[in-house]
Amino acid sequence: MDVLWLSRLQFAAAAIFHFLFVPLTLGLSFLTAIYQTLWLKTGDEDFKRAARFWGKIFLINFGLGVVTGITLEFQFGTNWRYYSEYVGDVFGPLLAIEATLAFFLESTFIAVWWFGWERLNPKVTTTAIWLTAIASTISALWILLANGWMQNPVGFEIRNGRAELTDFWALLTNPFGWSQFLHVIPASFTLGGFFVLGVCGYHLLKKRELSFFKKSFRIAAIWTLVWALLLVVLGHHHGAIVAKTQPTKLAAMEAIWETKKSADFALLLIPDEENEKNVVEAFKIPGMVSLLAYHNFNAEVKGLKEWPKEERPPVALNFWSFRLMVGLGFLFLFLGLWACIRRNSPENYPLLLRLLIINIPLPYIACQLGWIVAEVGRQPWIVYGLMKTKDAVSPLSVSQVAISFPAFIIVYGILGFVCFWLIIKTAIKGPEKEAAKTLGY
Amino acid sequence: MEGNIYQIIWFVLWAVLWTGYFVLDGFDLGAGSAFYLLGKKEEEKKAIYQALGPFWDGNEVWLITAGGATFAAFPKTYAVMFSSLYSALLLLLFSLILRGVSIEYRNKYDKPLWKTLWDLGFFLGSILPPFLLGVAFANIFQGIPIDEKGIYHGSLFTLLNPFGILGGLLFVFCFAAHGCNWIAFKTNGELSEKAATLSKKFTAVTLILAGLFFFGAYLSTNLWQNYFNCPLLLVFPVLSLAGFLMIFPFLIKKNFLGAFLASAVGISGFSAWGFAGLFPNMLPSSLNPAWNLTIYNSSSSLLTLQIMTVVALIFVPIVLAYTFWAYKTFSFKISSKEN
Numbered sequence: 001m002d003v004l005w006l007s008r009l010q011f012a013a014a015a016i017f018h019f020l021f022v023p024l025t026l027g028l029s030f031l032t033a034i035y036q037t038l039w040l041k042t043g044d045e046d047f048k049r050a051a052r053f054w055g056k057i058f059l060i061n062f063g064l065g066v067v068t069g070i071t072l073e074f075q076f077g078t079n080w081r082y083y084s085e086y087v088g089d090v091f092g093p094l095l096a097i098e099a100t101l102a103f104f105l106e107s108t109f110i111a112v113w114w115f116g117w118e119r120l121n122p123k124v125t126t127t128a129i130w131l132t133a134i135a136s137t138i139s140a141l142w143i144l145l146a147n148g149w150m151q152n153p154v155g156f157e158i159r160n161g162r163a164e165l166t167d168f169w170a171l172l173t174n175p176f177g178w179s180q181f182l183h184v185i186p187a188s189f190t191l192g193g194f195f196v197l198g199v200c201g202y203h204l205l206k207k208r209e210l211s212f213f214k215k216s217f218r219i220a221a222i223w224t225l226v227w228a229l230l231l232v233v234l235g236h237h238h239g240a241i242v243a244k245t246q247p248t249k250l251a252a253m254e255a256i257w258e259t260k261k262s263a264d265f266a267l268l269l270i271p272d273e274e275n276e277k278n279v280v281e282a283f284k285i286p287g288m289v290s291l292l293a294y295h296n297f298n299a300e301v302k303g304l305k306e307w308p309k310e311e312r313p314p315v316a317l318n319f320w321s322f323r324l325m326v327g328l329g330f331l332f333l334f335l336g337l338w339a340c341i342r343r344n345s346p347e348n349y350p351l352l353l354r355l356l357i358i359n360i361p362l363p364y365i366a367c368q369l370g371w372i373v374a375e376v377g378r379q380p381w382i383v384y385g386l387m388k389t390k391d392a393v394s395p396l397s398v399s400q401v402a403i404s405f406p407a408f409i410i411v412y413g414i415l416g417f418v419c420f421w422l423i424i425k426t427a428i429k430g431p432e433k434e435a436a437k438t439l440g441y
Numbered sequence: 442m443e444g445n446i447y448q449i450i451w452f453v454l455w456a457v458l459w460t461g462y463f464v465l466d467g468f469d470l471g472a473g474s475a476f477y478l479l480g481k482k483e484e485e486k487k488a489i490y491q492a493l494g495p496f497w498d499g500n501e502v503w504l505i506t507a508g509g510a511t512f513a514a515f516p517k518t519y520a521v522m523f524s525s526l527y528s529a530l531l532l533l534l535f536s537l538i539l540r541g542v543s544i545e546y547r548n549k550y551d552k553p554l555w556k557t558l559w560d561l562g563f564f565l566g567s568i569l570p571p572f573l574l575g576v577a578f579a580n581i582f583q584g585i586p587i588d589e590k591g592i593y594h595g596s597l598f599t600l601l602n603p604f605g606i607l608g609g610l611l612f613v614f615c616f617a618a619h620g621c622n623w624i625a626f627k628t629n630g631e632l633s634e635k636a637a638t639l640s641k642k643f644t645a646v647t648l649i650l651a652g653l654f655f656f657g658a659y660l661s662t663n664l665w666q667n668y669f670n671c672p673l674l675l676v677f678p679v680l681s682l683a684g685f686l687m688i689f690p691f692l693i694k695k696n697f698l699g700a701f702l703a704s705a706v707g708i709s710g711f712s713a714w715g716f717a718g719l720f721p722n723m724l725p726s727s728l729n730p731a732w733n734l735t736i737y738n739s740s741s742s743l744l745t746l747q748i749m750t751v752v753a754l755i756f757v758p759i760v761l762a763y764t765f766w767a768y769k770t771f772s773f774k775i776s777s778k779e780n
Contacts, residue, residue, distance in 0.1 A: 056549075059545070060545065060546070060549060063541055063542060063544075063545035063546070064541075064542060066498060066501075066541060067537060067538040067541040067542065068538065069505075070501070070504070070505055070508075070534060070537065070538075071534050071538070073505060073508055073509060073512075074508055074523060074530060074534060076512065076519075076523075077508075077511075077512065077519045077520055077522070077523025077524060077530075078523045078524055078527050078530055078531065079524070079527075081520040081521065081523070081524040082520070084512065084516055084519055084520035084523075085516055085517050085520040085521075087516075088512055088513070088516020088517070088519060088520065088741065089516060089741045089742050089745050090745070091512075092509070092512035092513035092514070092516050092519070092741065092745075093513040093741075093745055093748060093749055093752075095509045095512055095513065096506065096509035096510050096512060096513035096514075096749065096752075097513075097749075097752055098509070099502060099505045099506040099509040100506060100509075100752060100753070100756045100757070100760065101756060103502045103505055103506070104499060104502050104506075104760045104763075104764065105760075105763075107498040107499040107501075107502050108499045108763055108764060108767050109763075110498070111494070111495035111496070111498060111499065111767065111771075112495070112767055112770065114495075115494055115495040115771060116770065116771075119770075119773075120770070159742075160742075162516075164742040164744075164745075165741075165742060165744050165745045165748075166744070168744070168748050394520075394524035394527070395524070395592050395593075396524065396527055400527050400528060403528075404527075404528070404531050407531070407535065411535055411538065411539070415538065415539075415542050418542070418546065419542075419546075422546060422549060422550065425550070426549070
């Protein structure tokens with residue numbers, strides 16, 4: 001393998017690993033803040049314990065999210081040198097602003113919340129957990145505006161042999177970045193909600209701490225349904241933006257080879273990448289792809305054959321990832337609805353509880369599939385239409401990346417295993433009898 | 442590209458961010474480097490973790506921001522520097538990852554082997570970053586073998602030259618002294634006294650290494666050139682040495698906050714000396730001075746620099762304000778007896 005492929009794999013591994021922790025951070029921070037606020041408003045000790053219990057899991061998860069995030073920022077320079085040089089003028093500020101606006105806020109106030117628990121006024125710690133939650137969402141916005149620029153570059157001109165910023169406002173209002181944000185946030189909040197529901201499900205099945213977990217369940221069920229609904233609606237909206245800005249990605253997602261008006265949506269479809277056709281196309285809904293992508297039954301959808309082979313993204317990977325993600329999205333809507341209907345007495349519905357436990361990993365998988373579509377679907381471009389991935393890689397020696405890539409896999413593998421093991425252990429152990437008398441360390 | 446004032450502003454901010462990182466993460470890295478010398482008993486070990494717990498994460502954000510600012514303001518320097526120092530940087534990142542996880546997980550499960558392993562991770566993850574940073578900056582000061590296209594002609598071992606290793610050792614010892622001062626200040630009783638005694642030894646070594654480094658810089662870098670041209674700048678190295686020297690009287694008077702601030706001044710002065718000597722270069726080429734990356738040939742466009750300046754003017758004071766508030770909130774003493 002060459003430096004390009006190793007670097008791509010390494011970046012993919014680092015990004016996938018980072019995003020194992022990000023969505024739970026985003027979702028659970030808000031749920032923790034909500035539980036703590038409910039305690040403040042009602043004085044109910046169960047909500048106090050809930051804030052501490054879910055917050056502790058949040059913290060275990062947060063640690064790995066932070067340290068793996070540093071690697072991503074630095075890898076643009078280490079492995080994608082020509083990318084950094086060519087677009088740093090536009091792309092760099094987004095990362096720098098993210099750090100300035102969000103990371104300081106997040107890291108300072110999560111510490112205030114956790115370590116100030118015994119010493120500070122509950123109003124201060126409640127504010128601190130809200131600030132942490134808001135900061136993590138601000139961070140998501142800036143990083144998605146950065147990624148959105150790679151998907152749909154705006155606000156620049158090619159000058160002095162590089163992309164130079166001409167319109168910062170265009171960068172801030174990039175519709176692609178915003179629609180990604182509006183897709184990632186509901187997805188992450190749904191994941192956080194299902195995580196809580198699944199852990200509650202486990203304890204409710206065992207009839208442990210019934211009152212505690214029923215209260216946590218009730219809030220999480222409403223939360224999850226709201227966000228699962230928004231996830232589907234805003235996910236569709238994002239698909240429409242992709243159709244408008246990235247026709248090759250759309251064609252790969254839907255495995256459309258020939259350009260046609262009123263493109264059908266086949267419920268059952270198996271693409272054959274080598275022969276540039278689909279082996280199976282059955283149960284067609286006429287004009288559905290055109291309708292979904294362009295809100296018009298007769299709209300023309302460009303097929304992959306419009307572009308030379310070297311300008312198309314991998315089809316099968318994108319197609320299957322997209323299909324599976326969408327399927328999971330509808331499953332989440334269904335499960336969210338069911339949980340919400342039974343929110344007041346979930347302990348009487350063991351089948352629902354079992355499904356919620358089994359479901360815990362599924363939103364994680366859906367998030368990863370979504371990122372595969374976003375990033376692999378953008379190929380062969382690192383910046384869509386502007387710079388190819390192969391032109392961006394650093395002039396490294398193969399041995400450097402051949403050592404660092406396996407090192408990533410080993411280090412991340414071990415730490416990821418430990419992190420999830422610790423999360424599961426903490427989740428199974430359940431809340432403390434009294435809300436945390438001891439400090440965190 | 443001709444020069445503009447924003448390039449100078451961002452060079453200064455770049456130096457300030459790195460200096461902030463050295464001073465802030467310096468103490469928690471340093472305390473971790475001295476971990477086995479400081480913490481013999483479990484209560485002492487726990488007290489060390491508690492003394493760093495609320496701070497290390499925020500301190501590390503300074504590194505992220507320094508990296509982000511390099512990317513945004515000097516993309517070419519970011520691109521060439523980070524790809525040239527590939528192996529050293531990834532080693533730094535792995536160390537920081539190991540360390541962060543060690544601090545977070547060590548006390549979340551109560552088994553001796555679990556704690557022993559994370560303690561080792563914490564120590565290694567704390568002592569490697571200062572060494573790697575010292576090696577990296579010593580090499581940046583003397584220049585690295587990059588050609589006119591910014592392609593690096595060396596390996597990880599090119600960086601491990603005598604001056605580089607001296608830089609690495611200096612960072613390890615001055616961070617360790619700084620970290621001991623913090624532990625002396627944040628804890629009480631035996632642990633605090635032990636930290637103060639250790640700090641004196643580390644400070645003495647720091648002074649010797651700093652002297653050697655200043656002299657070595659005269660032999661193998663151009664850093665002193667700016668000082669010959671503008672002697673006023675000499676205030677930085679003087680401040681640095683004065684800061685490190687002042688640690689002794691403060692420790693003797695048991696004013697540990699004073700000792701901590703003195704080591705902070707020592708590190709800041711040293712860092713300022715290095716960056717002021719480097720100016721206007723950011724990454725000199727050891728092959729040919731014409732291939733140096735400078736603030737003039739590696740910066741972002743004027744518009745980007747202006748936007749970044751506005752962002753920094755608004756948000757840096759806010760960040761500093763709540764960081765200061767958090768430090769004040771958590772400035773209480775941690776006992777190594779309780780718990």
